[in-house]
Amino acid sequence: MARVTIKDITEGGSLNIEDVNETIESWNDASKQINGDNVRVQGLDQRVFGPVIRKPPTAYTSGSGAGWVPHSPTLDFLPVKTTGADAVIRPGWLPSEGDTLIIRASFQFYVEARGGRPAFTGHSSTPTARFRLEYGDTQNWYELNTTERRFQMSKMYSDNTKGWLSSATFSGSGPSHPYGFNWDNSAPNGASGDTPTEQTCTIIHLVEPGEVGKVSNVPRFRIAYLTANSDMTISGVPKETEKVYIGWLNFNSTVYRR
């Protein structure tokens, strides 16, 4: 054992030779590595503990300098890009050493579309915007399961002739005001369309090593988006195609050591 024990020799008692030799033997046999027996209760404090995280990579952020950045409609997930580069981070994550990785993303967005307005588009589908985390290398990207966030506007937001607000607020047959989810700025009959109604998207994910098995090296992570009609169509008519504006974005990570 690593702990040395000293036989209790008391004053006034007879000195037993075995007691002396047990003490000496304990010293002679102190050959095991230091372990918990050598540390007193609560003996490990701030002086001996290093940090519990690894140094984070550069966070990806965009603020008022970038503003609202338009992202074109797509049926396939594409990278979010609110600065000159894609929203990518690469944490110093070493799962082989027992590291735990948490990815966090929060941003605002709004959709510009005429979805759900049959008089213009000929269909009743409503616009959708979807976001998710992906991992990959510089060439290929893969979905991180359970991280997809879906948003979809109702006809209340996009149908300016049958929206449930409309009947109480204006009369006549022509379109009046678009409600929410800004659709365009030159609608018929003077509709102004200045109602972005920003939404907030949040994705926080604890990454398991088994989730990123398609990449051999330390993976990169990115935010990807999809926006289209909810029936997965994209109109070819100008301004009837959905476009998502993304901004005010924070994308960071923390690696907790074992």
Add this chain to the structure above:
Amino acid sequence: MGTSTPKVTVSTTTSASDLHDKIDTLEDFVNYGIDTSYEIQGPGNPISTDPWVETNHIWAPDFYGAPAPRTELVSSQVHYRRTLNDIINEGAHFSAAHSAKSWQYIPGLTASVKLMRDCIVDVTASWFAFEYGGITSVETHFEKKEACKFRFAVNGVGYTSTTRYLRTSCGLNSQITRKQFSVVKQLELAAGVHNIGIRIYLAERVFHAPPDSPPYDGLVDQIKFVFVGGRNIVIDAHEKKNMDDAVVREAKVGEPSEEDAFGDTELVDGPDGSKPSKKTY
């Protein structure tokens, strides 16, 4: 192995010098005799990497309740605030008549934190809010005007990437303009006291001629009140000392700054929320 102290033998006279020699041997071993030749230490036999540290070995965490709930751990701190989703009794209420155009911290989304050492701080906040009481015209106001914006701030300095916007409700429709908000932010803070949290900035108070029938007397507020309902903030501060830098760096992502290892190049607002300036820490 340990020492090589000779044992005491039976039927042999043990002298005082003999005992002193044995004690000296042990003393030498403890004080400066342990070297690589012993198995308890040395390059060939480092301290065991087997998980032998038990909970009772570690300095006990301290848990504190009101008014500043937090947990102080051996190498990190976690501060948290949580407020029930009870607008009547616990909602944070802001009036455009009294507090427009100024940044104000929101009760329940703010904490004063004392860091003993330099830290990497992860902040996660979530809340919902809505405007209420302004002009009731759907056509002119339903989500068409900016009621307020929120922003994460430290010591009165806001980070623009955490800006969140809220639109007007047009009175009766406040239920459908309630919005969910969140902020995640990672930054480095020096040892000391920091005021950390979410602030609100109500839009300028503007009066509007009421279009509703029957006509009102005079003008009414476009934006009146903002309520902040259920809300949480967690501030997780990890000591930066000896932080492991076993990191694969990603160059030029997020336009990293030369002067800041964490690449936060955001422009930040001054305390009055007006002219942007560079971050100061």
